[in-house]
Amino acid sequence: MKDKPVWQRQRRAAREAPPLTREKIVAEAVALLDEEGTAKLTMRRLAQRLDAGPTTLYWHVDTKDDVLDLALDAVFGEVVLPEPTGDWRADVRALVTGWRAAMLRHPWSAALVGRPMVGPNVLARTEFLYAALVRAGFTKAALATAAHGLANYVTGSALTLTTARSEDGLVAAEYLVEQWESYPTLVDNGHLREEDWDAVFAQGLESFMDGLESLRS
Amino acid sequence: MKDKPVWQRQRRAAREAPPLTREKIVAEAVALLDEEGTAKLTMRRLAQRLDAGPTTLYWHVDTKDDVLDLALDAVFGEVVLPEPTGDWRADVRALVTGWRAAMLRHPWSAALVGRPMVGPNVLARTEFLYAALVRAGFTKAALATAAHGLANYVTGSALTLTTARSEDGLVAAEYLVEQWESYPTLVDNGHLREEDWDAVFAQGLESFMDGLESLRS
DNA sequence: ACCTGAACACCGTTCAAGT
DNA sequence: ACCTGAACACCGTTCAAGT
Numbered sequence: 057m058k059d060k061p062v063w064q065r066q067r068r069a070a071r072e073a074p075p076l077t078r079e080k081i082v083a084e085a086v087a088l089l090d091e092e093g094t095a096k097l098t099m100r101r102l103a104q105r106l107d108a109g110p111t112t113l114y115w116h117v118d119t120k121d122d123v124l125d126l127a128l129d130a131v132f133g134e135v136v137l138p139e140p141t142g143d144w145r146a147d148v149r150a151l152v153t154g155w156r157a158a159m160l161r162h163p164w165s166a167a168l169v170g171r172p173m174v175g176p177n178v179l180a181r182t183e184f185l186y187a188a189l190v191r192a193g194f195t196k197a198a199l200a201t202a203a204h205g206l207a208n209y210v211t212g213s214a215l216t217l218t219t220a221r222s223e224d225g226l227v228a229a230e231y232l233v234e235q236w237e238s239y240p241t242l243v244d245n246g247h248l249r250e251e252d253w254d255a256v257f258a259q260g261l262e263s264f265m266d267g268l269e270s271l272r273s
Numbered sequence: 274m275k276d277k278p279v280w281q282r283q284r285r286a287a288r289e290a291p292p293l294t295r296e297k298i299v300a301e302a303v304a305l306l307d308e309e310g311t312a313k314l315t316m317r318r319l320a321q322r323l324d325a326g327p328t329t330l331y332w333h334v335d336t337k338d339d340v341l342d343l344a345l346d347a348v349f350g351e352v353v354l355p356e357p358t359g360d361w362r363a364d365v366r367a368l369v370t371g372w373r374a375a376m377l378r379h380p381w382s383a384a385l386v387g388r389p390m391v392g393p394n395v396l397a398r399t400e401f402l403y404a405a406l407v408r409a410g411f412t413k414a415a416l417a418t419a420a421h422g423l424a425n426y427v428t429g430s431a432l433t434l435t436t437a438r439s440e441d442g443l444v445a446a447e448y449l450v451e452q453w454e455s456y457p458t459l460v461d462n463g464h465l466r467e468e469d470w471d472a473v474f475a476q477g478l479e480s481f482m483d484g485l486e487s488l489r490s
Numbered sequence: 491a492c493c494t495g496a497a498c499a500c501c502g503t504t505c506a507a508g509t
Numbered sequence: 510a511c512c513t514g515a516a517c518a519c520c521g522t523t524c525a526a527g528t
Binding site: 327 | 503505
């Protein structure tokens with residue numbers, strides 16, 4: 057029986073080296089998004105970076121939206137789950153600060169929040185948030201208010217900040233200044249020209265938690 | 274001199290009837306988005322609805338993103354600017370409630386907030402918000418905290434709600450229930466299964482404003 | 491089980507040309 | 510001043526076929 061020609065053996069070896077997995081696809085998608093942003097994420101370009109044919113991805117994933125969902129959940133995987141301390145405000149603060157930091161490291165992520173978030177990493181963090189609030193004495197409507205309010209606050213803050221920092225955002229801020237006559241209060245108070253976003257975030261979080269105190273039972 | 278043939282005169286008349294304007298384009302875009310959602314908005318389909326060639330829109334608008342920016346600003350145009358009452362909480366509550374309602378009437382709008390919002394309608398509402406807060410005694414960092422926090426709270430709430438109500442959102446909620454063992458607190462407390470979203474929103478808003486009181490000077 | 495190429499039905503946008 | 514059609518350089522996704 058005749059042996060296979062060299063080329064074929066080389067091809068096989070080369071191909072066996074990196075068997076594509078869903079994990080690799082997601083990791084590469086995150087890298088692509090970090091480097092070039094949402095608009096540049098294409099199934100074809102993603103496949104190219106993985107040395108795969110453009111249609112190969114569809115064996116591991118059903119659709120491009122799947123890739124985005126998985127990438128977003130991967131970002132949440134970076135959020136460390138804090139050790140519960142017994143102080144609900146400390147627990148919430150720790151979680152939510154890490155949550156925001158992860159989104160800021162991946163500026164494309166905040167804008168993806170308009171899709172249902174039921175990935176395991178998201179749910180684990182949300183579970184922690186609920187658990188911390190339950191321990192603090194929030195129940196029923198008050199619990200829903202606190203949990204959704206806090207989650208909305210973090211993601212909203214992250215989205216506002218990444219938008220403001222984007223190229224378009226900086227142009228927009230300059231454009232606003234030119235319109236002092238129409239929007240004096242905005243311009244005089246530096247809307248979109250904030251410098252210390254971290255402090256704004258932290259102060260708002262404390263204020264919100266202050267306001268939630270009276271909802272505990 | 275020979276008169277023009279009939280067909281030509283008919284064509285002209287027919288064409289002169291609806292001269293395309295940016296306003297008409299935006300109105301039609303909003304209608305299309307309301308009916309079919311963001312994914313279905315296409316320059317070609319939009320043009321078709323306006324009885325125009327696919328490339329005609331580009332005389333009135335530079336890019337598809339322009340259309341989206343204009344459509345989003347149009348939504349904010351529906352938010353009525355309340356009469357200032359002297360009670361800062363009443364003013365903020367009125368503004369922010371109308372703001373949320375407008376976004377809920379156009380469920381696609383919340384997900385568009387990741388672009389810089391410097392349209393005249395957005396800015397007028399934001400100016401009102403800042404002015405109300407300045408009247409209430411917020412300045413500097415406290416003002417930025419209150420303004421951004423409240424804005425993030427509204428848009429975040431609207432986004433969470435429209436996402437939860439979407440087709441994918443309902444599927445996601447069912448999927449979550451199946452995972453009681455992994456996320457007991459979430460499932461037991463009806464995360465994503467909220468019924469009275471209006472109450473959750475209102476209670477969170479009051480809590481936040483409670484917490485902001487101490488920042489006034 | 492995993493990967494490929496060809497092909498389908500679309501996209502946004504440009505531009506020379508028309509009226 | 511406003512509109513058009515043809516054309517370019519892409520898309521996401523399907524599917525029969527390969528190994």
